[in-house]
Amino acid sequence: DIQMTQSPSSLSASVGDRVTITCQASQDIRDYLIWYQQKPGRAPKLLIYDASNLETGVPSRFSGSGSGTRFTFTISSLQPEDIATYYCQHYDSLPLTFGGGTRVEIK
Amino acid sequence: QVQLVESGGGVVQPGGSLRLSCAASGFRFSNYGLHWVRQAPGKGLEWLTFIRYDGSMQYYADSVKGRFTISRDNSKNTLYLEMNSLRSEDTAFYYCAKDRGWELVHPAYFDFWGQGALVTVSS
Numbered sequence: 410d411i412q413m414t415q416s417p418s419s420l421s422a423s424v425g426d427r428v429t430i431t432c433q434a435s436q437d438i439r440d441y442l443i444w445y446q447q448k449p450g451r452a453p454k455l456l457i458y459d460a461s462n463l464e465t466g467v468p469s470r471f472s473g474s475g476s477g478t479r480f481t482f483t484i485s486s487l488q489p490e491d492i493a494t495y496y497c498q499h500y501d502s503l504p505l506t507f508g509g510g511t512r513v514e515i516k
Numbered sequence: 517q518v519q520l521v522e523s524g525g526g527v528v529q530p531g532g533s534l535r536l537s538c539a540a541s542g543f544r545f546s547n548y549g550l551h552w553v554r555q556a557p558g559k560g561l562e563w564l565t566f567i568r569y570d571g572s573m574q575y576y577a578d579s580v581k582g583r584f585t586i587s588r589d590n591s592k593n594t595l596y597l598e599m600n601s602l603r604s605e606d607t608a609f610y611y612c613a614k615d616r617g618w619e620l621v622h623p624a625y626f627d628f629w630g631q632g633a634l635v636t637v638s639s
């Protein structure tokens with residue numbers, strides 16, 4: 410199974426800050442990498458697909474990059490509504506697996 | 517718009533069985549693969565199973581293989597998850613999720629999710 414390692418597991422930042430989350434795959438997954446946002450008590454929401462493509466309707470302050478084994482997710486200017494847990498997920502092979510999540514809080 | 521509504525969650529004893537349903541609307545149900553994903557309270561996400569758009573193939577995570585069965589009824593726009601031999605570690609919110617790809621034969625990722633159904637396995 411491909412292991413997805415996310416870091417940090419949590420972070421606290423101020424409104425307007427740039428926030429970066431990394432996701433490392435245990436083997437090459439090309440660009441088959443997805444980012445989701447999950448707000449408390451809600452289902453996850455698709456933000457980024459194929460490592461760097463912004464889902465329709467998602468604000469442009471969210472972005473993703475990377476390929477192979479190392480990926481980055483960025484919020485260019487943190488907003489109060491971005492408080493959530495963010496997960497990466499690969500779909501290179503079965504089983505589909507997720508990173509452990511990064512909880513983002515406002516300082 | 518796309519809607520996925522799970523039902524059938526509840527409390528069940530260890531070793532027991534439960535069937536979840538997921539009623540879908542807002543998209544061409546018979547042209548998309550579907551998944552079940554779970555999340556133990558306060559924990560991360562775990563993919564469980566996928567069924568192809570036509571029901572011809574199913575894939576399972578090792579943690580549920582042989583105990584859980586995914587199925588679908590394209591005439592009723594409904595997805596199912598039959599869960600047997602339930603264990604305490606199966607306690608979780610269970611989400612049905614739509615795959616992104618039109619008539620894809622391999623699972624990919626999830627563009628819409630239901631609100632989740634809570635399954636509690638406890639004596």
